Structure formats: structure tokens, C-alpha cells
Amino acid sequence: MHFENGRSLFLRGDPVTDMHFVIKGSIHLVRHQSDGSALTLQRAGPGAMLAEASLYSRTYHCDAVAFGAADTCVYTKVSLKRLLAKSPEFSNVWASYLAQELQRSRLRSEILSLRTVSERLDAWIAWNGGSFSQKGEWKIVANQIGVSPEALYREIAKRRD
Amino acid sequence: MHFENGRSLFLRGDPVTDMHFVIKGSIHLVRHQSDGSALTLQRAGPGAMLAEASLYSRTYHCDAVAFGAADTCVYTKVSLKRLLAKSPEFSNVWASYLAQELQRSRLRSEILSLRTVSERLDAWIAWNGGSFSQKGEWKIVANQIGVSPEALYREIAKRRD
């Protein structure tokens, strides 16, 4: 399926019938709080399954919105659960994927709990290898480690001595 | 098994033979960086499986250290994998657990990416409900949302008007 920017795939409270596997673009899972502000709980890019936990829930707990144009591959919830029940190999792949995502998410949490830009960049480099992202990805890195692009530029400049 | 404070359960590079399920206390999964500083990748409390992703790895990527006295239930890796392969029900429970942990970790990441204590506390309350602890848990909350206890006390005091 294809989604234009801002298009919603499902809303909170909807019954879970399908699972979306992101092929291209990015889909955000957002939760609106009572005070009006929003929390983005997942930024699903290519190769990610959207709202993995919804496989084990009857209804969605968040809204899903296309962030830019995006393509997804849709599977029905029942077919996935049937496949999981029938194929230990697929179960293994699924659990392995979840465990890896969990590891990455935990790492991000810990990086975000560091206090200075310098510490966060060190931690990021320690895992993502310092060499690449030379072309135009610094802004994305800044977002991942939870600092403003300007602050990251300053930290990089400081290290060029 | 029982572990005293500071006791290590395994070290990075060790082959993965066992999986630890935490019964009591807390066990930290830490990764030492080249510059000497350490990153804590998981704080496994009661009811948590330690280093879930190690089930899908030949060797450990981090060290595990008991944080205070702790008790764990130990299962061999092969028996767990055999159970996962043989029992679709257990596979389902395992994947469901991983998905829930992933959801919680993603939430924590997003809370930590908020900039002010006020926003973080709002987001925390929105998920952990108003039924929070009146007795002596605020310091723990402060740690979870990545702010100093003092800052949290100040924010709470400000809201008592």
C-alpha cells in the first residue's frame, strides 16, 4: 500500500486487523496526550514492522501517520499469528528481530540519559563506528541522540582540533 | 542462583550458555567504552530476562553485574531454544514479552528526548497513571525520566499550587 504525507494508517481504538511492514519512507506512531501535546513512540523506517506490540493487542493504542510518502507491505494479523504458531523458524526470526530492536532502543535510552553532547556523541560513535555518515546525515544523528543540530555542529567543530 | 553486590554473572566475549531470569534485586548490563566510561544497557529487575538478545548471539556483547544482592533463575540456552522450537505457546509468550519491553523502552526513549522536566513528568504521568507512589518512589521516577531528584522535587512543588 502507498500513503501520502500525513495520511493515517489507523487510529487509537481501532481493532487490530493488519500489520504493516515498512518498505519505503517513514511512518510515525504517535500518542496524543490529554494536554494536547503528542509523543512519537516509533519512527518506523524501511525494514521495520510498525507497532509490533499491536500483534498482541485487540485494539491500537496509538495513531499511525505517514511521515512523507511511504510504502508498506500489509499482512493480516491472523495470517501472521497462524504463521508464528505453525513455523518455529518464523517464530525465531520474529523474536530475534524484536530482541534486536529492543537492544537498539535500550541503547538509545541510555544515550539520551547522558547529560552532555560530548558524552552522547562518544556513545553513538562507540556503536555506530565513527567513520561514516560523512555526506549529509549529521542532522539525523543529532535527532537520534536528542540534541539540536547546532549543538552537534559545535561539538564536531571542537573535535577538529 | 544468588549474587552479591558487584558480582559479575558473565563478561563480554564469554560464550552464551545460560539465560538469567531475575527473581529478586537488580542486575545491570554494562558496556565499557574505549575511553573508560561505561554505558548501562539494561537494568533488569524482578520479572525481567537478562540480556534477551544474547539468546540469538554466540557470545555476550556486554558485562553483567549484580546491583545489590540479587537472585536469578538460570535456564540453559539450548533448553530455552528447544522449548521455543517445540512450543508455539511459549514462543508466543516470549515474543509478547519482547514486544512489550520494546514498547516500554521506546516510550522511555521518547520521554528522554523531551527537553523540560515538566514535559517529561507529563508524559510519564500520562502512561503510569495518577495512581503513582506516594511513599518513596520519586527518586526512582526521577532516574527513569532522566532528571535529577532535585529538579523533580521542584517540579512537583510547583504543581502544588
Next chain:
DNA sequence: ATTGCGACATGACAACTATCATGTGCCGCA
């Protein structure tokens, strides 16, 4: 070629928080 956009870059300032210091009240323990 010119225009326009976006990443990269840096300065200045306000705002927020971590830290240190100090103090209070509760509770378990000797």
C-alpha cells in the same frame, strides 16, 4: 546562469538544569 532550498556552520543570549549546600521529618535500630 540564476534562483532557491537545505545542510553545514558559528555567534549571542536566554533558559533550563545539574550540582553543591543546607535543612527537615520519618523510621529502623542499638
Next chain:
DNA sequence: TGCGGCACATGATAGTTGTCATGTCGCAAT
């Protein structure tokens, strides 16, 4: 009963970062 530890609480200050402003550069589209 008194002591010590701990969570709770608050003030003062310095440090770091977000934000706004401004500017350069490369690149793509007209």
C-alpha cells in the same frame, strides 16, 4: 531514647544547551 541514614525539600550558582540570527556552500530545477 537517641542516633544515623534516607527520602524529601529548597536556595544559589555555574555550566550547558536550545533558540534565534546570520552567513556560506553545494546542488538541483527552472
